[in-house]
Amino acid sequence: MSMLELHDVTAGFGAVTVLHGVTMTVEPGEIAGVFGLNGAGKSVTLKTVAGLVPARSGQIVFDGVDVTRLDAETRVEMGLGHVPQGRQVFANLTVEENLRLGAYTLRRKQRSRYAAALDGVYDRFPVLRERRAQRAGTMSGGQQASLSVARALINEPRLVLVDEPSAGLSPKLQGDLRDILRVVKDSGVTMVLVEQNVAFGLSLVDSAHLLQTGTVVHSAPVGELDEETLATHLGIGRVLAGATGSALTARKAR
Amino acid sequence: MRGPGVIQVIALGLISAGIYALFALGVVLVYRGTKVLTFAGGEIGTAALYVTAFLVTDHGLSWGVGALIAVAVAAAAGALFEFALVRRSVDADPVVTSILTVALAATILAIELNHFGGSPKQLKPPVHGGVNVDGLIVSPVQIAAIVVAALLGFGLQAFLRRTDFGLAILAAADDPTATRLVGVRVSRVRMTLWAGSFALAAIAALLVEPTVGVISPGYASRLYLGGLAAAVIGGLDSLPGAVWGATVLGLVQAFVIRYLRVDVGGLDFDVTLVLLLVALLGRSLLPQLRRRLSPPREAVA
Numbered sequence: 001m002s003m004l005e006l007h008d009v010t011a012g013f014g015a016v017t018v019l020h021g022v023t024m025t026v027e028p029g030e031i032a033g034v035f036g037l038n039g040a041g042k043s044v045t046l047k048t049v050a051g052l053v054p055a056r057s058g059q060i061v062f063d064g065v066d067v068t069r070l071d072a073e074t075r076v077e078m079g080l081g082h083v084p085q086g087r088q089v090f091a092n093l094t095v096e097e098n099l100r101l102g103a104y105t106l107r108r109k110q111r112s113r114y115a116a117a118l119d120g121v122y123d124r125f126p127v128l129r130e131r132r133a134q135r136a137g138t139m140s141g142g143q144q145a146s147l148s149v150a151r152a153l154i155n156e157p158r159l160v161l162v163d164e165p166s167a168g169l170s171p172k173l174q175g176d177l178r179d180i181l182r183v184v185k186d187s188g189v190t191m192v193l194v195e196q197n198v199a200f201g202l203s204l205v206d207s208a209h210l211l212q213t214g215t216v217v218h219s220a221p222v223g224e225l226d227e228e229t230l231a232t233h234l235g236i237g238r239v240l241a242g243a244t245g246s247a248l249t250a251r252k253a254r
Numbered sequence: 255m256r257g258p259g260v261i262q263v264i265a266l267g268l269i270s271a272g273i274y275a276l277f278a279l280g281v282v283l284v285y286r287g288t289k290v291l292t293f294a295g296g297e298i299g300t301a302a303l304y305v306t307a308f309l310v311t312d313h314g315l316s317w318g319v320g321a322l323i324a325v326a327v328a329a330a331a332g333a334l335f336e337f338a339l340v341r342r343s344v345d346a347d348p349v350v351t352s353i354l355t356v357a358l359a360a361t362i363l364a365i366e367l368n369h370f371g372g373s374p375k376q377l378k379p380p381v382h383g384g385v386n387v388d389g390l391i392v393s394p395v396q397i398a399a400i401v402v403a404a405l406l407g408f409g410l411q412a413f414l415r416r417t418d419f420g421l422a423i424l425a426a427a428d429d430p431t432a433t434r435l436v437g438v439r440v441s442r443v444r445m446t447l448w449a450g451s452f453a454l455a456a457i458a459a460l461l462v463e464p465t466v467g468v469i470s471p472g473y474a475s476r477l478y479l480g481g482l483a484a485a486v487i488g489g490l491d492s493l494p495g496a497v498w499g500a501t502v503l504g505l506v507q508a509f510v511i512r513y514l515r516v517d518v519g520g521l522d523f524d525v526t527l528v529l530l531l532v533a534l535l536g537r538s539l540l541p542q543l544r545r546r547l548s549p550p551r552e553a554v555a
Contacts, residue, residue, distance in 0.1 A: 050435065076437035090425045101421050103439035108418075138302040151436070 001064050003028045003050065003159050003190045009058035011048045016046045019056065020214040021097055026159070026207075031181070031191045031223075033205030035198050037234060040211040042194045043085070046161050049192065050082060051075045054100040077105045080156030081189075085164045089147045091137025095128050098136050102151030113156075121150045124183065142173045147178050153189070160184070162193045174200055198234065199247040210234060222251055255404035258427075263512045264315055264505065269392065269465075270480070271504025272399035276458030277481020278488065278496035279406055280451035286491050287423045287447040288346040289527075290340075294355040296478030297362040298452045299459025302328045303369065303469045306460065307377040312514035325456045332452030336445045346553075366471035379464030406454070407497035414493070423447065459538040476523060480504075483530040 011019040018041045026032040036042045045055040049060060051072030067075050076082075088205045090098050099118060107114050122129035125146045128160070129140060138148055145165070145210045149246040152160050165181065175195075177251060181204055185191060195201030202208070208225055210218040210233040217233050267326050269489050277295050285294045302324040309320035384393040414420035424439040424444075458481070459474045464471075484503050488495030507525045514521070 052431065052434070073437050073439050076435065082432075082435040084432050084435060088429055090428055092428055093421065094426060095423055097415075100418065101425055101433070101436050101438070104418055104422065130475050155436070253284070 073185030267508030296475035302456035
């Protein structure tokens with residue numbers, strides 16, 4: 001059974017339709033990448049899966065359950081996790097308060113599991129244990145990125161939606177974040193990654209879904225992608241295709 | 255002739271402070287959670303008194319039961335206001351929602367004037383007698399106002415930091431979408447805040463009314479202005495700050511009225527406005543002043 005299925009999903013705002021029938025499948029344990037140009041509908045796809053933007057038609061199936069009409073909070077309770085764009089941590093709360101809120105539904109369901117979950121996250125991100133009483137907004141960008149990932153993981157999600165993780169990060173921090181997300185993947189969590197930075201995305205994902213004006217025009221395992229397909233569907237020309245090409249080669253070698 | 259002594263003046267100040275603090279807590283609660291300044295508390299308080307008078311004076315219920323029902327009605331009104339109006343304007347500027355609260359206050363006032371305008375309503379105090387403080391008889395209700403205000407001010411603060419729901423309130427104020435994405439029903443959080451704020455307004459009005467004993471339209475609005483001022487003096491987003499702000503306002507009013515020796519009606523009102531102005535000016539000028547006064551770091555070394 002697939003972890004996530006989108007069947008001909010349409011969505012938009014007001015009179016504007018952004019998604020014109022998105023169909024894609026994400027398998028358990030993989031990182032699925034959604035790529036596309038600005039305005040292709042990457043972010044809206046993610047928001048529709050999250051439940052923040054309602055699907056107008058079509059069907060969204062999460063781990064075998066039709067969630068199309070369920071609200072965002074229910075989807076979180078069912079095991080959907082989020083690393084929002086811009087690594088939005090709750091800046092005025094401490095690190096530990098951020099994590100406590102991350103475990104909001106876990107604590108409601110089974111408070112006894114929280115202590116172990118917190119320990120697990122602290123073991124994975126020792127810097128967060130050191131800084132647990134610090135206000136999140138005063139930490140460095142990299143530490144905030146760790147916190148936003150940790151906050152998603154502590155709720156023990158089955159699927160995590162990662163929105164533009166590389167945006168606004170320095171190359172060094174992008175590298176750190178890539179390592180963090182790989183660790184998450186190795187622990188068996190399925191992820192959907194939306195990325196503007198195709199080179200960064202390709203270094204992580206197992207499969208790629210190329211989005212163009214609100215529809216998926218190409219889906220393939222990353223091993224079967226080639227520069228030409230990327231250049232054709234993303235229309236990003238030779239220069240960018242050069243960078244993505246080397247990322248692709250590196251990825252295949254891994 | 256000797257006027258009231260210092261202890262009596264302080265007692266009078268604290269009695270006002272208790273009432274201001276209760277109103278101020280309602281203001282801060284909503285502001286902290288939604289960045290909306292609410293102006294409806296005064297009329298909500300007055301309306302709660304009419305509900306109590308209806309139940310107690312007209313239908314013979316005990317004061318306690320009537321008051322409890324009135325607070326519940328106020329809380330329900332807050333939840334309904336959030337559900338019916340605030341939620342529809344959730345993407346709007348907080349100022350728009352603030353204006354909605356003004357409209358709500360005006361509507362309630364109009365209803366009060368229409369139904370009870372001609373004849374003030376009576377509501378007997380729940381208990382008689384009182385404690386003698388330096389010659390001033392302080393009623394148990396007035397003491398209750400001070401105690402309840404202090405307990406709520408610091409209790410609510412602890413609630414915000416210690417409970418998951420409290421944290422959700424703080425987080426939702428900063429980033430509602432991210433808060434939804436950890437599974438918090440932000441709409442429920444907001445509804446609770448409005449219900450709590452309106453309930454606090456009702457409690458404040460109920461605790462001040464026995465001092466006067468007669469209810470008329472717009473009765474609690476002037477007191478509510480004191481609550482708004484106290485909230486601003488306390489920094490607007492701090493619950494303990496609201497209690498301190500109310501204490502400052504109550505005491506300054508009492509001392510000015512005692513020692514200025516001018517017989518002007520509404521002097522308390524003037525003091526409120528002056529303090530409000532000072533607080534607002536202070537908020538904008540203090541950071542500048544601090545920058546001017548603190549020498550550059552190099553000079554220190």
